[in-house]
Amino acid sequence: MPETVLRLKGITKRFGAQLANDDISFALQKGEVIALLGENGAGKTTLMNILFGHYTADSGTVEVMGTALPPGHPRAALAAGVGMVHQHFTLADNLTVAENILLGTRPLWRLGQGDARARIRDLARRFGLEVDPAARVADLAVGERQRVEILKALWRDARILILDEPTAVLTPQETEALFRTLRLAVAQGLSIVFISHKLREVLAVSDRVLVLRHGRLVGEVRTRDTDRHQLARLMVGADLPTQEIPPVPEGPPLLELRAVSAPGLSAIDLTLRGGRITGLAGVSGNGQSALAALIAGTLAPTSGEMQAAGLPAGPGWSPQAAIARGIARIPEDRHRTGTIAAMTLTENAILEAYGRPPFSHRSWIDWRAARSFAEEIIAGYDVRCPGPDTRISLLSGGNMQKLILGRALSPEPRMILANQPTRGLDVGAVAYVHARLLEARARGAAILLISEDLDEVQALSDEIRVISAGRLSPSFPRGTTSQAELGAWMAGHGFDHAA
Amino acid sequence: MEHLDILLTASFWAAVLRIASPLIFATMGELICERAGVLNLGIEGIMVIGAFTGWFAVYAGLPLWAGVATALLAGMAFGLLHGLLTVPLGLSQHVVGLGITLLATAAASYAYRLALPRVTTPPRIDPFQPLPLPGALAQTPLTYLAFLTVAVTAFVLARTPLGLAIRAVGENPQAVEAQGLSVTALRLGAVTIGSGLMAVGGAFLTLSAFSSFFFEMVNGRGWICIALVVFGAWHPGRALLGALLFAAFDAYQIRLQQTLGAAIPYQVFLMLPYALSILALVIMSRRARVPAALMTPYNRGER
Numbered sequence A: 001m002p003e004t005v006l007r008l009k010g011i012t013k014r015f016g017a018q019l020a021n022d023d024i025s026f027a028l029q030k031g032e033v034i035a036l037l038g039e040n041g042a043g044k045t046t047l048m049n050i051l052f053g054h055y056t057a058d059s060g061t062v063e064v065m066g067t068a069l070p071p072g073h074p075r076a077a078l079a080a081g082v083g084m085v086h087q088h089f090t091l092a093d094n095l096t097v098a099e100n101i102l103l104g105t106r107p108l109w110r111l112g113q114g115d116a117r118a119r120i121r122d123l124a125r126r127f128g129l130e131v132d133p134a135a136r137v138a139d140l141a142v143g144e145r146q147r148v149e150i151l152k153a154l155w156r157d158a159r160i161l162i163l164d165e166p167t168a169v170l171t172p173q174e175t176e177a178l179f180r181t182l183r184l185a186v187a188q189g190l191s192i193v194f195i196s197h198k199l200r201e202v203l204a205v206s207d208r209v210l211v212l213r214h215g216r217l218v219g220e221v222r223t224r225d226t227d228r229h230q231l232a233r234l235m236v237g238a239d240l241p242t243q244e245i246p247p248v249p250e251g252p253p254l255l256e257l258r259a260v261s262a263p264g265l266s267a268i269d270l271t272l273r274g275g276r277i278t279g280l281a282g283v284s285g286n287g288q289s290a291l292a293a294l295i296a297g298t299l300a301p302t303s304g305e306m307q308a309a310g311l312p313a314g315p316g317w318s319p320q321a322a323i324a325r326g327i328a329r330i331p332e333d334r335h336r337t338g339t340i341a342a343m344t345l346t347e348n349a350i351l352e353a354y355g356r357p358p359f360s361h362r363s364w365i366d367w368r369a370a371r372s373f374a375e376e377i378i379a380g381y382d383v384r385c386p387g388p389d390t391r392i393s394l395l396s397g398g399n400m401q402k403l404i405l406g407r408a409l410s411p412e413p414r415m416i417l418a419n420q421p422t423r424g425l426d427v428g429a430v431a432y433v434h435a436r437l438l439e440a441r442a443r444g445a446a447i448l449l450i451s452e453d454l455d456e457v458q459a460l461s462d463e464i465r466v467i468s469a470g471r472l473s474p475s476f477p478r479g480t481t482s483q484a485e486l487g488a489w490m491a492g493h494g495f496d497h498a499a
Numbered sequence B: 001m002e003h004l005d006i007l008l009t010a011s012f013w014a015a016v017l018r019i020a021s022p023l024i025f026a027t028m029g030e031l032i033c034e035r036a037g038v039l040n041l042g043i044e045g046i047m048v049i050g051a052f053t054g055w056f057a058v059y060a061g062l063p064l065w066a067g068v069a070t071a072l073l074a075g076m077a078f079g080l081l082h083g084l085l086t087v088p089l090g091l092s093q094h095v096v097g098l099g100i101t102l103l104a105t106a107a108a109s110y111a112y113r114l115a116l117p118r119v120t121t122p123p124r125i126d127p128f129q130p131l132p133l134p135g136a137l138a139q140t141p142l143t144y145l146a147f148l149t150v151a152v153t154a155f156v157l158a159r160t161p162l163g164l165a166i167r168a169v170g171e172n173p174q175a176v177e178a179q180g181l182s183v184t185a186l187r188l189g190a191v192t193i194g195s196g197l198m199a200v201g202g203a204f205l206t207l208s209a210f211s212s213f214f215f216e217m218v219n220g221r222g223w224i225c226i227a228l229v230v231f232g233a234w235h236p237g238r239a240l241l242g243a244l245l246f247a248a249f250d251a252y253q254i255r256l257q258q259t260l261g262a263a264i265p266y267q268v269f270l271m272l273p274y275a276l277s278i279l280a281l282v283i284m285s286r287r288a289r290v291p292a293a294l295m296t297p298y299n300r301g302e303r
């Protein structure tokens, strides 16, 4: 008879009118790894936040080792042996690794950091979580931060480990290392809830898969009895669309960077050609944003030359110049830089072009032209919304992204800077964005696709470059490199020989 | 150079320590609040309340140390009010802080008028006396307490789990909650204690420096302390250095007024410490690391 360590019964949670968790029940056995699979917005994080006591459920109970947890008390969950690695790390940057781990575990006055450090090192070794206890968290890379998060839980002797999308920020190699750690943890008697929306990982790491869709538990299968297709169908509610990539003749070079350096970038050589998608793979924070800013005209290079559409893009290169030269931009963060939340769809649609005809005549804005442009985008790009006068903050992420896509692509730009164009979108919206980018490729646009999702980069790109610590790898044509090889470049291996 | 000779006299250094003392208390108070993530602009008013309540307690017949305790408690009460409005209710820290300053200042005047309706010259009390030590060391016990406060603050912040939690809650409240601690309790506690120290800083003025209470006596010292916290990059030791530096400028300009007062309008000298402080602030604060969650209210279950 297996021992049940965790049981959720009838958890329901509403945010306003939205049902984030709808009557969810499941049990976790000792030594088991269950995967919680679901698209973005399916309610995975909400469910775990209820379990841990960050949120209180509208109804339902959480039982650990047979006793019910008081709702809304992270302290009680911790004491009962629940450890949580949050989707967004909960570390204080100004403290050391050891301090972050000790926080809240000691009586008021005695810290005793000295012997704690040695014990943290021991623990880290036991679970394959190499990290220096004396290092400041601010100086750590994301992969190391995650190891600290896991150590925080293990330090408190967690019996149940919950990991919320732990691989989202990791290279393939780091993901492998994480899986090894999880196996070590299971071998030492821990039970694990592993949250992800990536099918491959779920299949690799779990014993049992629970599938969440629109807040509801829609399926429960044993991992060894299932496959990608069944899981995808459960997760999305339909078969995954497959993307055909037709051959397109290669066009002229449209955007060229020669030995360009800038803060965060060193000696970048990059050529984007018409009819080609160049995928830029890499762990976030390795210079992607700087490169995008450089091309978009918000960052000035310190040295090197840049050409756009055959003309130099030298001093005075600005966002307006980039737009005028035919560079369209899908910004990395659609909330922060892509849209202005308090403005309507119409206003957001003309954000980049309000100063030029047809939207402006003698410095007066022609609202009729603006509105009909917004209506065109809404119809042409399937933006689900009440109308062009709706505030854009009321749209879901996918629909917001479609508006941005329409704004960028409908003038038929020659160059497209697509920075994380599908981050956080559901599968349907992702397929839509991909199809539109491929359309632009077919009519001869040069596209730079910046993405942290290796599957996406490999699926769409005619050639792949890897960015690591501000340097670019050589170009790998489609189908010539494995994920492991790309992962090695992402981790910074190979650059010294290439240089 | 006779102007530099000033720096060698014991009386100059005695003045520096005296001028610095109230600043040290209040700066430590503000530093504790800000380390926990709460900007406390109530500091100016809380110093006024401290000056008044401390003085009034002694005027009413209590011993001097009871006056200090009264000021501490009064400051903590206003700090608690500030904390309740800014932490669980998450109101704007700027607005609440300025409101507390206005409220506390007005409350002090009102209470003063109520208690002493017909008095024209402010009544005096017997203040703390300097300890019988040589030279600049001849200070009142409150000055020594100020330095002790710095040592204790530095030790608690750096070496104890409580200090660790305070540093963490000003940087990332989510980290604190995820470790099972209460963000609300920590911030509320820090603002309350910190405000108590500010009030003791105010009480120094009436119980140690001037021996009576005037309405204008705090005179912007609270605002200086806010700058000193930035100057000190949120570290107690460096903030102490800043307070001493400011006090030295101030003591120096008083003496310069006496020697050069005929040639240059005295307002120029009054301006000097502030101008130099701004300069020092510009130079020092460029590298300072602000607590990341300073001024950001934390609401559980929201994002």
Ligand SMILES: Nc1ncnc2c1ncn2[C@@H]1O[C@H](COP(=O)(O)OP(=O)(O)O)[C@@H](O)[C@H]1O
Pocket: A015, A018, A020, A038, A039, A040, A041, A042, A043, A044, A045, A046, A047, B301, B302, B303
């Ligand atoms: N604190 C919150 N306030 C309002 N809505 C929320 C909050 N947290 C989550 N939601 C909503 O609940 C739904 C589920 O979100 P979440 O649990 O984060 O999904 P997942 O982790 O599966 O991506 C989403 O539609 C999200 O917008």
Ligand SMILES: [Mg+2]
Pocket: A044, A045, A046, A087, A164, A165
């Ligand atoms: Mg989530």
